[in-house]
Amino acid sequence: MNMIRILISTLLIGFSSLLFAAVNINTATEAELSELSGVGNAKAGAIIAHRKEHGPFKSADGITAVDGIGDATLEKNRDNLTVGGDE
Secondary structure, three states, X not given: OHHXXXXXXXXXXXXXXHHOOOEXXXXXXXXXXXXXXXXXHHHHHHHHHHHHHHOXXXXXXXXXXXXXXXXXXXXXXXXXXXXXXXX
């Protein structure tokens, strides 16, 4: 019985880390970006278009330069955003 509890706990911890994995806004696909709070397919496409036109984001705050992405969206997602490398 103890082994089953340990196994279930391990699986739940592993699954929860997948749910809260950071999204790299410099490499994420439209599908990955659209999973962010307040970001649907149109805004995800705008993020991708912005990084293609202007290059990679230097920080998560840079996402507010994208039309339709404001401070509220940034704050809702701040803990789930990364640009890769050392932040």
